[in-house]
Amino acid sequence: MDVARYEHILQARKAELENRLSRIEQDFTTPRNPDDDDRAVERNNDEVLEELGEVGEKELVAIDAALARIDAGTFGTCAKCGQPIAERRLDAVPHTPLCQVCAGED
Known part of the structure; x- marks a missing residue:
C-alpha cells in the first residue's frame, strides 16, 4: 500500500x-441585509452553511485521526478488528478507521 499517496490525498482534502470552512465563517460575519424578505432567505442560507460547516469539521477530525494513524504506522489497519482495510475502501474514504465488515456492523 502506498501510504504516502494517501497522506497526500488526506493533506489536500x-x-x-x-x-x-474559512469561507463559511466569513459568510457568517458578513453584514446582513435590513430587508425582511432578504433576511429570511439569509437565515435559510445560514442553516445550510452551518450544516456544511459541521459536516466539514467532523471530516477534518477524521482526517486528522487518519494522519495520526499514518504517523503511528497503523494507517490501513482496522481500528476495530485489526485486519487490513482494503485499498478500494481507502480509495473511496481515505480517512476511514474501519474495514468494510466492521463499518457495516455499526
Missing part, C-alpha cells in the same frame, strides 16, 4: 476543507 484537509486544506480544501479548511479553506471552505
